[in-house]
Amino acid sequence: xxxxxxxxxxxxxxxxxxxxxxxxxxxxxxxxxxxxxxxxxxxxxxxxxxxxxxxxxxxxxxxxxxxxxxxxxxxxxxxxxxxxxxxxxxxxxxxxxxxxxxxxxxxxxxxxxxxxxxxxxxxxxxxxxxxxxxxxxxxxxxxxxxxxxxxxxxxxxxxxxxxxxxxxxxxxxxxxxxxxxxxxxxxxxxxxxxxxxxxxxxxxxxxxxxxxxxxxxxxxxxxxxxxxxxxxxxxxxxxxxxxxxxxxxxxxxxxxxxxxxxxxxxxxxxxxxxxxxxxxxxxxxxxxxxxxxxxxxxxxxxxxxxxxxxxxxxxxxxxxxxxxx
Amino acid sequence: xxxxxxxxxxxxxxxxxxxxxxxxxxxxxxxxxxxxxxxxxxxxxxxxxxxxxxxxxxxxxxxxxxxxxxxxxxxxxxxxxxxxxxxxxxxxxxxxxxxxxxxxxxxxxxxxxxxxxxxxxxxxxxxxxxxxxxxxxxxxxxxxxxxxxxxxxxxxxxxxxxxxxxxxxxxxxxxxxxxxxxxxxxxxxxxxxxxxxxxxxxxxxxxxxxxxxxxxxxxxxxxxxxxxxxxxxxxxxxxxxxxxxxxxxxxxxxxxxxxxxxxxxxxxxxxxxxxxxxxxxxxxxxxxxxxxxxxxxxxxxxxxxxxxxxxx
Numbered sequence: 001x002x003x004x005x006x007x008x009x010x011x012x013x014x015x016x017x018x019x020x021x022x023x024x025x026x027x028x029x030x031x032x033x034x035x036x037x038x039x040x041x042x043x044x045x046x047x048x049x050x051x052x053x054x055x056x057x058x059x060x061x062x063x064x065x066x067x068x069x070x071x072x073x074x075x076x077x078x079x080x081x082x083x084x085x086x087x088x089x090x091x092x093x094x095x096x097x098x099x100x101x102x103x104x105x106x107x108x109x110x111x112x113x114x115x116x117x118x119x120x121x122x123x124x125x126x127x128x129x130x131x132x133x134x135x136x137x138x139x140x141x142x143x144x145x146x147x148x149x150x151x152x153x154x155x156x157x158x159x160x161x162x163x164x165x166x167x168x169x170x171x172x173x174x175x176x177x178x179x180x181x182x183x184x185x186x187x188x189x190x191x192x193x194x195x196x197x198x199x200x201x202x203x204x205x206x207x208x209x210x211x212x213x214x215x216x217x218x219x220x221x222x223x224x225x226x227x228x229x230x231x232x233x234x235x236x237x238x239x240x241x242x243x244x245x246x247x248x249x250x251x252x253x254x255x256x257x258x259x260x261x262x263x264x265x266x267x268x269x270x271x272x273x274x275x276x277x278x279x280x281x282x283x284x285x286x287x288x289x290x291x292x293x294x295x296x297x298x299x300x301x302x303x304x305x306x307x308x309x310x311x312x313x314x315x316x317x318x319x320x321x322x323x324x325x
Numbered sequence: 326x327x328x329x330x331x332x333x334x335x336x337x338x339x340x341x342x343x344x345x346x347x348x349x350x351x352x353x354x355x356x357x358x359x360x361x362x363x364x365x366x367x368x369x370x371x372x373x374x375x376x377x378x379x380x381x382x383x384x385x386x387x388x389x390x391x392x393x394x395x396x397x398x399x400x401x402x403x404x405x406x407x408x409x410x411x412x413x414x415x416x417x418x419x420x421x422x423x424x425x426x427x428x429x430x431x432x433x434x435x436x437x438x439x440x441x442x443x444x445x446x447x448x449x450x451x452x453x454x455x456x457x458x459x460x461x462x463x464x465x466x467x468x469x470x471x472x473x474x475x476x477x478x479x480x481x482x483x484x485x486x487x488x489x490x491x492x493x494x495x496x497x498x499x500x501x502x503x504x505x506x507x508x509x510x511x512x513x514x515x516x517x518x519x520x521x522x523x524x525x526x527x528x529x530x531x532x533x534x535x536x537x538x539x540x541x542x543x544x545x546x547x548x549x550x551x552x553x554x555x556x557x558x559x560x561x562x563x564x565x566x567x568x569x570x571x572x573x574x575x576x577x578x579x580x581x582x583x584x585x586x587x588x589x590x591x592x593x594x595x596x597x598x599x600x601x602x603x604x605x606x607x608x609x610x611x612x613x614x615x616x617x618x619x620x621x622x623x624x625x626x627x628x629x630x631x632x633x634x635x636x637x
Contacts, residue, residue: 140423
């Protein structure tokens with residue numbers, strides 16, 4: 001089996017998939033680092049070198065004025081929650097955005113989990129099986145003295161390995177690149193997690209303080225899980241659909257539909273069982289307000305797990321039974 | 326291989342197919358095939374496009390699951406003992422599709438990792454056997470079709486198979502490539518003792534390369550026989566005569582049947598009678614300017630057996 005997985009890795013690297021993904025991630029990180037650096041410089045120019053407390057107070061004041069003049073447009077609840085949360089930080093004298101590489105990584109993983117990371121997984125997973133069909137190599141692969149389920153399992157294990165490599169690269173690259181600009185301090189800065197809502201009020205009874213590095217590891221863990229599920233679903237499509245372009249198209253449509261649906265789902269409750277609505281796992285750690293009532297971290301993990309297992313079962317059943325023409 | 330050794334080996338059956346059927350939807354594509362292949366023979370699988378050749382071959386190599394029937398390779402049931410059965414078989418289905426972004430050597434390494442007991446020496450050996458030594462470390466995408474075909478064969482031979490299944494092995498090759506491939510297949514059968522199953526719609530190819538042929542049409546085997554047997558039944562003599570009409574009439578009386586084809590007359594071949602016919606012709610004033618034995622092509626044979634169904 002190790003040999004088979006090794007073979008699959010040879011193919012993934014032979015097609016330069018990991019190199020492409022690494023390059024895309026590196027370029028994007030450099031871009032965002034530069035953008036944030038510019039923004040920080042701009043802020044300093046406009047407001048002077050202010051203390052973080054003053055900056056945070058200004059931000060809260062801004063939200064409050066938006067709330068007061070009614071320009072929140074239906075987001076009043078969320079705004080109120082955010083204000084309460086930031087006040088909580090302020091009261092405990094904790095800077096929620098301590099400058100430095102760790103803060104950048106934290107924000108970047110948080111933003112990347114819904115679209116960027118799933119897209120990277122797609123690049124690797126989309127042609128894992130379908131390319132064997134379109135290039136005809138499926139015929140040499142399936143006429144070896146190896147049973148089909150072992151072939152597919154080796155492909156899936158190689159995919160898991162690639163997902164892990166990409167997540168690690170993502171963490172390491174964003175740390176290194178942003179660290180070169182912002183410095184590497186702030187690993188121990190506290191991050192508060194565990195806010196809940198009870199009866200429209202922010203409940204801080206379950207709030208715990210975590211050092212930032214631990215929080216980032218949690219984030220990366222969740223990102224790994226989300227990526228693996230998206231990769232598994234892409235893998236299933238790659239088994240079912242024989243052209244890579246179609247796999248990419250379907251998956252892209254799902255992911256984009258997910259980002260749109262998340263904005264609209266409040267009125268469509270059953271949408272919470274769709275995998276693409278449940279990708280924002282990290283939000284549960286920080287934000288209190290779920291997109292649909294009844295969604296929680298546990299719920300989303302479960303939904304994703306069920307989708308992942310379902311996709312795997314479909315892949316294996318289809319791959320081992322299908323006639324190859 | 327000496328005659329004696331060949332006779333002893335003929336007992337060994339490397340591929341046996343019994344009652345093989347395939348139904349797709351409501352259409353029966355393959356309607357019950359039975360045949361057996363013996364060690365060291367080249368077996369031709371001949372039929373027009375759409376006769377079910379490719380479907381059958383794909384069932385033999387495990388790509389398509391038969392609806393009914395058994396396939397045994399070297400005694401192993403293909404369905405129940407898949408790893409053992411495919412381990413004794415090497416194949417190229419249609420074009421030799423390989424990983425073009427790897428080198429030839431990289432491809433062989435890849436395949437070697439999927440079979441037990443293949444080391445670098447064996448890889449070197451097959452590379453030398455197919456004559457790819459000089460280019461083996463180049464990327465496959467730079468290979469010509471002929472070279473890909475050779476690499477495909479190298480890959481098929483890597484696991485020391487007893488049975489080699491080649492689907493249209495000469496497809497797309499130039500004439501010298503076709504000739505080389507033919508000689509190579511004969512070499513494998515005669516000197517390495519491999520059983521080779523070759524499918525083709527090119528009758529001339531099968532005729533030159535195979536010991537036995539199965540003729541398949543519309544999903545059934547119409548006939549299995551040695552190439553020699555099939556041909557000798559159809560052997561004819563062609564005569565060039567002046568005057569033609571008179572000669573034809575005379576030959577029809579003598580040989581029982583005669584037909585005019587162009588400026589020649591065709592009659593059945595009869596070794597004992599043919600001299601007498603010639604004499605009779607000359608005596609009645611017909612000049613015989615040419616007289617030749619004509620081996621029919623399998624094409625003629627095929628048309629006769631299938632009742633005029635076209636080849637392509």
